[in-house]
Amino acid sequence: MTGAGVSAESGIPTYRGEGGFWRKYDPDRYASYDYFLQDPSYYWRFFLEIRHPLLEKSRPNQAHLCLARLEADGRLVSVITQNIDGLHQAAGSKTVRELHGSARLARCMSCKTEYTIDEVLPAESAEIPPRCEGCGGVVRPGVVLFGESLPPDVLDRAIAEAQASDLLITIGSSLTVYPAAAIPEIARAGGARLIVVNVDPTPVDLVADVVFHARAGAILPQILARI
Numbered sequence: 001m002t003g004a005g006v007s008a009e010s011g012i013p014t015y016r017g018e019g020g021f022w023r024k025y026d027p028d029r030y031a032s033y034d035y036f037l038q039d040p041s042y043y044w045r046f047f048l049e050i051r052h053p054l055l056e057k058s059r060p061n062q063a064h065l066c067l068a069r070l071e072a073d074g075r076l077v078s079v080i081t082q083n084i085d086g087l088h089q090a091a092g093s094k095t096v097r098e099l100h101g102s103a104r105l106a107r108c109m110s111c112k113t114e115y116t117i118d119e120v121l122p123a124e125s126a127e128i129p130p131r132c133e134g135c136g137g138v139v140r141p142g143v144v145l146f147g148e149s150l151p152p153d154v155l156d157r158a159i160a161e162a163q164a165s166d167l168l169i170t171i172g173s174s175l176t177v178y179p180a181a182a183i184p185e186i187a188r189a190g191g192a193r194l195i196v197v198n199v200d201p202t203p204v205d206l207v208a209d210v211v212f213h214a215r216a217g218a219i220l221p222q223i224l225a226r227i
Contacts, residue, residue, distance in 0.1 A: 001080040001162075001183050002063075002088070002216075005172025005198055009217045010058040010087055033145040040129035040138050047103070047141065048121055048128065055103060055117075060091035063171060063216035066224045068092035075227065077165065080158040082173060082180050084143045097158045099150050099180050101143040106130070110137030117142075150179060162187040169195040171216045175202040184208075 004012075029035050030046045060068075068091040070076035078095040079088050084103040088096045107114045113134055120130035120139050130139040144150055162168060168187035175181045175196075184204050188194050196208045197219050205211045212219045 001082075001168060001170045001173065001180075002067075003082045003171070003173025003175075003198075005174075006061070006063045006081075006216050007058070007083045007085050007087060008172070009061045009063060009215060010085075012054050012058050012085055027146065031146050033147040036140065036145060040140070043141065043145075044121070044128045044130065048126065051103060052117070052121060055085055058085060058087060060087045061217050063220045064088055064091035064093070066220035069224060070227075071095065078158075078161050080161070080183060082177070097154050097161070099144075099154060099158060101141075101151065103141065103143055105142030106139050107142060108132035108135060108137045109140050111135045114142075115139060155179065158183060159186055162192070163190040165190070165192045167193045167195070169197065170202070170204065171197045171220070173198060173202070174200070175204050 029039075030043050036043050064087050067076060067079055067088065071079070071093055078097055079093050080097045080099065081088055082100055084098065084100050086102055086104045104117050105114060106117055106120050111132060111134055113132055115130075120126070131137065132139055162183050163186055165187050168184060170184050173180075175184060175198075181203075184194055184196075188207060194204065194208045195210045195212075196202055196204055197212045197214065197216050199213060199215060201213065
């Protein structure tokens with residue numbers, strides 16, 4: 001299970017940490033579903049000016065690559081991620097449970113037509129908010145905003161895999177945002193061992209079998225080498 005700390009090593013700032021997005025931008029506006037309904041242009045301007053360039057420049061780091069290698073070797077069942085940047089897939093991971101959706105996708109709020117982000121925001125001159133080519137409806141981002149539930153099919157699969165796991169590694173997550181933060185608790189209740197990799201302490205450290213307060217890109221290659 002991965003969080004924003006993994007993406008941070010690819011140059012994408014975290015939300016809560018030093019230099020995070022929430023230190024500069026009001027999450028009650030750009031990350032709120034209710035506010036999006038009032039003024040969808042606010043989110044899209046933020047995304048076009050800040051998020052989109054970062055996603056375009058970011059590349060998978062050693063943590064992403066190690067997890068993809070573990071999956072390819074048949075040792076990793078899936079990646080459950082709180083991240084929305086698609087870097088796990090770019091690294092080669094095939095089974096990725098995106099709890100908070102994907103910033104690389106979008107869909108029409110009226111007819112539900114799905115788009116890639118490049119189809120609706122191809123350039124800085126793109127229409128804000130973007131409109132559906134078919135029905136003219138407002139296009140929304142493919143991410144989960146505040147006030148929305150996590151996609152139930154993705155969450156159900158993640159919970160089932162956590163319950164069935166014999167080992168869960170949480171990487172780069174503060175483990176404070178629910179329901180995602182419940183995944184380690186569910187895995188441990190099912191008998192799994194638990195490894196925590198995070199620069200800062202987490203609420204799960206006290207019950208974990210192994211804890212690394214370090215960058216994921218430094219620890220995961222060492223784990224992979226030992227395996």
